[in-house]
Amino acid sequence: MNDNVILIGMPGAGKSTVGVLLAKALGYDFIDTDLIIQGRLNNRLYKIIEEHGIDYFLQAENKIVSEVSADRTVIATGGSVVFGKEAMEHLRQMGKVVYIKLGCDEIKRRVKNITTRGVVMKKDETIEDIYSERAPLYERYADITVDVENTTIEEAVEKILSLLE
Numbered sequence: 001m002n003d004n005v006i007l008i009g010m011p012g013a014g015k016s017t018v019g020v021l022l023a024k025a026l027g028y029d030f031i032d033t034d035l036i037i038q039g040r041l042n043n044r045l046y047k048i049i050e051e052h053g054i055d056y057f058l059q060a061e062n063k064i065v066s067e068v069s070a071d072r073t074v075i076a077t078g079g080s081v082v083f084g085k086e087a088m089e090h091l092r093q094m095g096k097v098v099y100i101k102l103g104c105d106e107i108k109r110r111v112k113n114i115t116t117r118g119v120v121m122k123k124d125e126t127i128e129d130i131y132s133e134r135a136p137l138y139e140r141y142a143d144i145t146v147d148v149e150n151t152t153i154e155e156a157v158e159k160i161l162s163l164l165e
Contacts, residue, residue: 004028004073004095005164008138010131011079011119012110013100014148014156019076021157029073033065033081040064045078046119054120058083066090079130080120082137092141098160099142103149104131 005022007015016032023030034045041048041060049057062084065077068091075094081087091097108127111119121130139145144163148156 002093002095004070004075005160006075006077006091006095006097007100008077008082008097008141009079009100010102010107010134010138012107013079013102014153015076015079015100017153018100018148018156018160019074021153022160023074025157025161026074027072029070030076031068031070031073032076033061033068034076034078036068037061037064037078049120054122057120062087068094070094078120079134082134082141083120088141092143096143096164097141098163099138099145100156101138101145101147101149104128106149107131 005026005028007019009015019032020030022028037048037060038044043051045057048060058080061078061081065081065084065087068075075091077091081091104127111127119130144160146156146159146163148159151159
């Protein structure tokens with residue numbers, strides 16, 4: 001069960017998009033933990049956060065991701081998964097953790113629908129605030145860091161594949 005590839009990084013970094021193509025290139029399955037959370041809690045991410053609050057969401061994410069079981073799978077995680085210690089320990093045991101690193105300016109350019117995207121952020125927080133809080137956590141948990149600044153999706157996949165070899 002440790003032959004999986006786990007993608008972590010900021011919302012908008014391309015984890016899900018890159019993940020699908022990476023899974024195809026590896027001949028692996030693909031899982032998006034945000035979709036698993038939505039399915040288990042029977043609601044969209046932003047609605048869960050809106051109705052129950054950030055703490056509830058983070059606890060649910062930590063628990064649900066800690067229970068994910070997969071083999072030969074690329075797993076795209078939500079950007080806030082790094083706040084869940086148990087989830088991250090579980091994911092690290094499951095395979096290689098790859099940090100999809102992208103600069104804050106590019107994240108801001110890509111993430112337009114922040115309110116309906118289900119991004120865990122307090123009322124007065126900015127993308128810069130989230131970035132500075134999360135980047136050190138991504139760095140700490142990553143086995144491999146892939147800088148995808150100024151790269152196409154295909155180039156990002158190629159970079160990851162070469163670093164996994």
